[in-house]
Amino acid sequence: MLLPLLSLAAFASTSIAVKPIHSHNDYTRAVPLWTALNLSIMSVEADVWWQSSQLFVRAVLAFLLLVAHTSGEIDKTKTLNSLYLANILGIINGTISSPTPISVANPLQLLIDFKSDGPTTYQPVHDALQALRAGGHLTTYSNSKLTQGAVTVVGTGNTPLASVIAADPRDIFFDSDIRHLYSTKPGVGLEWGPEISPLASVDWSSVSSTAQMQELVRNAHDFGIRTRFWDTPSSVSTWNTFWAAGSDWVNADDLLAVSNAWGIFDSTVGPALKALEAEG
Numbered sequence: 001m002l003l004p005l006l007s008l009a010a011f012a013s014t015s016i017a018v019k020p021i022h023s024h025n026d027y028t029r030a031v032p033l034w035t036a037l038n039l040s041i042m043s044v045e046a047d048v049w050w051q052s053s054q055l056f057v058r059a060v061l062a063f064l065l066l067v068a069h070t071s072g073e074i075d076k077t078k079t080l081n082s083l084y085l086a087n088i089l090g091i092i093n094g095t096i097s098s099p100t101p102i103s104v105a106n107p108l109q110l111l112i113d114f115k116s117d118g119p120t121t122y123q124p125v126h127d128a129l130q131a132l133r134a135g136g137h138l139t140t141y142s143n144s145k146l147t148q149g150a151v152t153v154v155g156t157g158n159t160p161l162a163s164v165i166a167a168d169p170r171d172i173f174f175d176s177d178i179r180h181l182y183s184t185k186p187g188v189g190l191e192w193g194p195e196i197s198p199l200a201s202v203d204w205s206s207v208s209s210t211a212q213m214q215e216l217v218r219n220a221h222d223f224g225i226r227t228r229f230w231d232t233p234s235s236v237s238t239w240n241t242f243w244a245a246g247s248d249w250v251n252a253d254d255l256l257a258v259s260n261a262w263g264i265f266d267s268t269v270g271p272a273l274k275a276l277e278a279e280g
């Protein structure tokens with residue numbers, strides 16, 4: 001595989017140590033979290049709906065955060081807690097065994113896609129994370145300090161930026177729009193950075209060229225923010241183009257295919273890069 005030197009240089013700027021793969025909408029799989037963890041893919045996504053019309057007491061609020069792609073598909077046995085949070089806590093605390101550990105050294109990025117109204121859904125999501133929070137397992141921003149935890153929670157979809165910013169300590173972060181990092185501010189007197197937005201994304205259809213994609217990746221990295229393009233074609237050549245540009249999280253549904261593609265890319269481009277560095 002021949003890649004231009006420029007691409008190799010860009011690849012060097014990829015800032016994650018784990019496989020640069022994000023498992024998109026993995027609740028559609030029979031065993032959602034596990035398909036990713038079995039392949040050491042450390043970024044997963046859950047779509048959540050808050051059904052406020054039901055009368056449940058606060059103690060079981062987490063069970064109302066139902067995981068589904070559209071509200072018509074809601075299966076009330078599938079909750080954010082049962083599919084994700086309980087398993088994640090168990091893997092961290094050693095009561096559930098996992099092929100891939102989740103730890104500060106090998107953290108999991110959990111994207112929570114707010115499908116229902118943002119401000120209404122924020123507090124139930126915040127509450128559902130309480131066990132992980134109480135265990136000290138969440139990446140947290142407090143007193144101007146960002147502390148890496150075993151799990152970094154990033155809100156996407158309808159996640160309300162104002163609630164994210166207002167939280168102190170902050171442990172739900174915000175998936176920003178990669179196109180607007182230079183042209184907008186997250187709030188008065190604030191700048192974009194990983195303490196608000198460790199991840200910036202955009203729909204692939206609104207990016208016009210590979211060159212623009214590479215520029216967006218560089219822009220995000222200027223802010224210390226990692227990148228993700230979604231709704232991309234599911235092909236090895238597309239994935240390779242993102243990795244060559246240093247894009248951090250390749251968004252994919254076919255995890256085995258993307259994982260195999262990364263293995264090949266990493267074993268060809270990685271050594272080529274080291275050889276280049278050795279030549280000085």
Ligand SMILES: *[C@@H]1O[C@H](CO)[C@@H](O)[C@H](O)[C@H]1NC(C)=O
Binds near residue numbers: 031034035038099
């Ligand atoms: C994950 O791996 C475990 C053990 O390695 C296996 O029992 C389980 O079936 C796998 N699950 C999936 C969804 O691949």
Ligand SMILES: *[C@@H]1O[C@H](CO)[C@@H](O)[C@H](O)[C@H]1NC(C)=O
Binds near residue numbers: 085091095135
């Ligand atoms: C460990 O995780 C399990 C599974 O989520 C949970 O039931 C248990 O309460 C946890 N224990 C501690 C000490 O966090």
